[in-house]
Amino acid sequence: MSARHALRPDLAVIARHMPEGARVLDVGCGDGELMAVLRADKGIDVRGLEIDPEAVEKCVARGLSAVQGDANHALADYPDGAFDYVILSQTLQTAERPDLMLDELLRIGRKAFVSFPNFAHWKMRLALLWNGRMPVTRHLPVSWYETQNIHHVTVTDFRALLTAKGVQIERSWFFSGETELGTAGANWRAEYAVYLLSRPH
């Protein structure tokens, strides 16, 4: 019985497109939900990095390999090209320097899956327009003063960063709730996005 149906859609996309036998690092692996699916479905011995010691403990208790550390600094401990894929799900917007973290992901891994909430979703825009206040939505449910999301980013912003860095987009996926959308109007319509990236050539 696969646990995949229970995965968040962005994680499910990543799990679906991960080739068997790949060397994978899940940055911000939480309690190992995605790692467990990748192990069960793809036979991948995923490594995780997670800041919360209790979550790491749960990973270890599931027989998964997870290292407690702060992705802002701990990625520097991994050698170049150590992994085929590095996963960063819903964590980019919490990074001290998302641009530098992106560099690190593609230094450690040949390719990277990156997912993030799109701050230009129409509900966000409306909330700002009508209320003049920082939006609190089902996807970004925490008030501005206590949110971990210190670098809000839009789909268009992210694309611009990739262009500036010369990072290749292999594929992208956009979602509203559980529903996958097309690319058209993604910066308006997508609540969150998943990108598969590869290093500049």
Add this chain to the structure above:
Amino acid sequence: MATVLASASSSLQLPKPLKLDSGQVLDRVTLAYETYGELAADKSNVILIFHALTMDQYVASPHPITGKPGWWANSVGPGKVVDTNRFHVICANVIGSCMGSTGPASEAADGRPYGMRFPVITIRDMVRAQVALLDALGIGRLHAVVGGSMGGMQALSFAANFPERAERVLAIATTARHSAQNIAFHEVGRQAIMADPNWQGGGYYDSGKTPDKGLAVARMAAHITYLSEAGLTEKFGRRLQNRDAKSFGFDADFQVESYLRHQGLSFTDRFDANSYLYITRAMDYFDLAEEHGGRLADAFAGSSARFCVVSFDTDWLYPTSASRVIVQALNAAAAPVSFVELSAPFGHDSFLLDVPALDRVVKGFLE
């Protein structure tokens, strides 16, 4: 009162002399060890536990001298974190120690105690002796090796030097090399022992006098490094010992002084001063990277084991930064490694005490 865990005390003389890192050879090496739980027919369920500096093989059985429960009796037993219903647990007294394995108090070839004629040993020598024990017992690959503090050093050394022999390596509150501060504290202890006139150059065994004062001071100094400042403050603060006012003298006015004196004195009942010299020396010499060309990652390059490294946030003897060095090297060697810094108030000694999060990690990792 919990039921006494079925254990077996054994002792085995290694069939071959032990070649040491010093270049010397130790002949007629005996290892005393305890076992718990049944050995599976295919011998696949063995967990080897390495003990720390002043511990011994009595990991889960009462200590023969003090009568106290084993030093990890909370965690080792039927249905416990290290479940002896499933695993065959072996814990051997390290060479150089004084609880039945060959050490400075043992008889040399001339029938007299070695004393300081005992060769200086290393952590790797301790591990070699235990691997020779496993060989003699016909045990090949282990389900896991487990150790805290000096036990963790042995676990890492085992993984580096016998990479095919363990499936899992659990290293708790430990380091891959002794720091200047670690060596410094040990040197204080050694000097205290050697400054005791009863030490007599280490040849005290037949004199009827033992360097208890020196050994007690060594233990007191070391014991401070095992505790956290917050732990000491909480346990003792500045409270006075059985008195209402300071004595304006040098009696143990403070509870913490009385506690340390007791720790020091009771230690001399169960430990040999020369063993303390030799084992602390082995720890000070420990530098796993140095043994492997200066690069710690190379120490783990040949390993196929899974690793789990645990540190405690109040441990200033082998702090989290020391564990991170190990984890970094394991990452560089592409070894499957888990690492967690657990929060516990007891300092370095947390690895021996009741820390539920540690139980969960150990149990999960050994599954």
